[in-house]
Amino acid sequence: MAKMEVKTSLLDDMIGVGDMVLLEPLNEDSFINNLKKRFDHNEVYTYIGSVVISINPYRSLPIYTPEKVEEYRNRNFYELSPHIFALSDEAYRSLRDQDKDQCILITGESGAGKTEASKLVMSYVAAVCGKGAEVNQVKEQLLQSNPVLEAFGNAKTVRNDNSSRFGKYMDIEFDFKGDPLGGVISNYLLEKSRVVKQPRGERNFHIFYQILSGASEEFLCKLKLERDFSRYNYLGLDSARVNGVDDASNFRTVRNAMQIVGFMDHETQSVFEVVAAVLKLGNIEFKPESRANGLDESKIKDKNELKEICELTGIDQSVLERAFSFRTVEAKQEKVSTTLNVAQAYYARDALAKNLYSRLFSWLVTRINESIKAQTKVRKKVMGVLDIYGFEIFEDNSFEQFIINYCNEKLQQIFIELTLKEEQEEYIREGIEWTHIEYFNNAIICDLIENNQTGILAMLDEECLRPGTVTDDTFLEKLNQVCATHQHFESRMSKCSRFLNDTSLPHSCFRIQHYAGKVMYQVEGFVDKNNDLLYRDLSQAMWKANHSLIKALFPEGNPAKINLKRPPTAGSQFKASVATLMKNLQTKNPNYIRCIKPNDKKAAHIFNEALVCHQIRYLGLLENVRVRRAGYAFRQPYEPCLERYKMLCKQTWPHWRGPARAGVEVLFNELGIPEEEFSFGRSKIFIRNPRTLFKLEDLRKQRLEDLATLIEKIYRGWKCRTHFLLMKKCQIVIASWYRRYSQQKKYQKIKSSAITVQSYIRGWKARKLLRELKHLKRCNEAATVIAAYWHGTQARRELKRLKEEARRKHAVAVIWAYWLGLKVRREYRKFFRANAGRKIYEFTLQRLMQKYFLEMKNKMPSLSPIDKNWPARPYLFLDSTHKELKRIFHLWRCKKYRDQFTDQQKLIYEEKLEASELFKDKKALYPASVGQPFQGAYLEISENPKYKKLKDAVDEKIIIAEVVNKINRANGKAASRIFLLTKNNVLLADQKSGTIKSEVPLGDVTKVSMSSQNDGFFAVHLKEGSEAASKGDFLLSSDHLIEMATKLYRTTLSQTKQKLNIEISDEFLVQFKQDKVCVKFIQGSQKNGNIPTCKRKNNRLLEVAVP
């Protein structure tokens, strides 16, 4: 829970002391111990007044979360534990609210955490400043410029795995609301020598490793690169891989960042082509070749690499090859071309690589600036962040270290100027008593380096420009002459005898006593590096490249713009840019972050006291504290001070009419602040102790809260009153409406109650009256009833008496009758008994019969012979009579029916009767024939002229004329014939011609055979030996078989008085000439549909299939 408490002061839960100004006692040991104690408790930040000391924790601490950002946002600098966010917040608010441009100066040695600190400041500002799509894009671009510059400008060194090898100053620009608008980046002196050579255990710039690890095969192929680091001479191999660094994924981050910053695809491509070209340049090797004039000339060993570089950069191969072999010196009108020996060729190659890379880097910065520059012309507020290489003291220190340390001297100078000197000057200006503090002013060292006449840089330039042989040694000599007497310059060669015997100082070196310590510089390379020469042939070759980026990097290669003047030296360029930077910083409100490296191992939790002590010393931190303590921790002009604290005193609140200073005096007196705690300057109040300030702040906060409460109270009162009045008004309206409503209700209730009471009373009265009337009526009725009962009783008594009398009379009559009956029976018994039973029986029988017949008469069925109805039998004893009666009735009505027939009809029915007797239940064809009338003459022989001949031949009456099929005895096939039956003969004639084929007298027909089945086949058997029988029996088939057979039977009977034998059998014999053939009928074949078929099976068998 303690952690949840809101901090109101830096003093809360303090580990050691959060502000070194409060340290007691103040000395180097206590200072270091305090830092160590805090470091051990993960407190990496400590203040000296407003300066933040940051110790690199070398591990990620959970103190940069968004929650932390919120915690520090808009809080007083001294309110919370020391943090880089507090400084960032202070700077940002001061920029936004007080319109003061800010600069954040981050210093410290390599690996102390400057770059990380600068990123933390930027990310904090990005988190707390305005939001919105446009603003966010600007922020994102500003933040994403970091990975790009780090990839190209940082490298692993022995001190830092991500060491910035260039100085960076970034101005972030804001509008009046504090929203970021854009930025400008300045870069300082890239350590380009790293491109061609790296000290042991160090790497080249990250980008080279990133490309080789992270680019796709396809992209590498495009850049003509191979993934293997060992293929490239420029890449130091002993620490090509760095623990915890993923070059491949960083490459993706860089490409993504480039895209966000606004690099076009072709620009990115060009940049990587240049990087590839630089890498490949290192692989060009030279070999000596003697020329005729005895001079050595260099030749490229393997031209393949050169060819690929030229393809990549669009340079003519011969031009580049020549530039590596010759050097043209132009002076006025003269042009002299000399060959380069192998060493010079290597020098030229490396110079080209370094120049290409460093110019590319500067181009990148310019390009990023183009993207991130503010798009408006309105006045901007600026926050500068300076992340510049720290003080460097190596074993071998060269020109670069000299330049870097010079820059640090200048920064220290500005620090001294702004914090110490300014402070003292301000005290004097304000007329405050000041006890002088001794501090070391490094202006003298700056002067040693940058003095225009006698400064080391001026000396170097002079030497470089001097005609004649110029070497590093001549330069050192010159230094020895000019600077020998300077107290901060040490050299063995100097005439000053002080160092003649100093063996720690080699002859080729000079030593400078920097404010941070002594540094020995190797003079070797100073002249060369300062000259920073690139042979004109090379720059011209580059300018000729068919590659827009490379062409733009070497504008001096344009022959049209030949400038015979020497370009400014590296030293003078740097001096100028440092001067510009200093000028820039002086116009801004400085905020300091002093970074300290706790150990050399890049390891967490290790606090190397000696190392820290060294840094504390050269950063002048103790002096810094002393100045703070001797003077006043806080100062502020009277007007803002009064404005800020006027609410703490009744006289000054809410308005103070007099001068501000008087107001502040009244205020401080009123508050009872001890006099030694503050001083009145001319325009400012000076507060000695931060604690006094905190107290004031606390009081103010408390008072503000009270005031807020007061305002809140009044506002709440007003709000409640207004609300109340409104409620009251509403209440009255509601109440009046309610009262009206309730009175209405009440009235209606009373009214309805009155009506109810009234109706009850009326009802009661009416009921009372009704009751009386009813009583009266009931009394009358009762009298009537009583009278009626009385009369009734009287009548019943009378009736009873009369009934009794009648019953007696009746009894007398019955007894009299019985008596009479007895007397009569006694008298007539003798006449009765003998015949009575029989008579009664007969009478009853007669009566029943009569009834039966009378009923039958009414129930008689119709006269139709086919009516089957007959009334039911009424008595069992009449059963036989009833049946007989039914039979008689039926016979009678049949007779009646027959009596109606004509002779014709009678004949027909006789024939039908005959047929029935012959075939019923014998031949299956019979039932179908019953309904068919027998027509006989189906062929109209007499009418049809076709049969005239036939008619003429037959003069008898024709009984049957019909077409039949005559079955061929040989094969069973049928042939149509006309079948005629006359009174005496059976004739068969040809159907077409009418010619008579056979004529058989009826007397010769002995038998007709047929099957029992549903077919029309029949055989006419002839008498053996008769004339007609010579051809054998006829086997015929006809559709009217029943009629034919019946008519043949009847005619034969009437003519011969003999019954024709009709045989019904499914198998019979037929006489064919001599043989007898069996005709067999088989049922069930469906072969020919429904038509029976005849087939000859063998000589003796003819099979007829009947369906």
Ligand SMILES: Nc1ncnc2c1ncn2[C@@H]1O[C@H](COP(=O)(O)OP(=O)(O)OP(=O)(O)O)[C@@H](O)[C@H]1O
């Ligand atoms: N606040 C921090 N929290 C965690 N790690 C840090 C912090 N500051 C620095 N570091 C670690 O220390 C390393 C070195 O820090 P940084 O690169 O900022 O040093 P530098 O002062 O910029 O060095 P150079 O001068 O070489 O550029 C970082 O890579 C990081 O690992």
Ligand SMILES: [Mg+2]
């Ligand atoms: Mg850095």
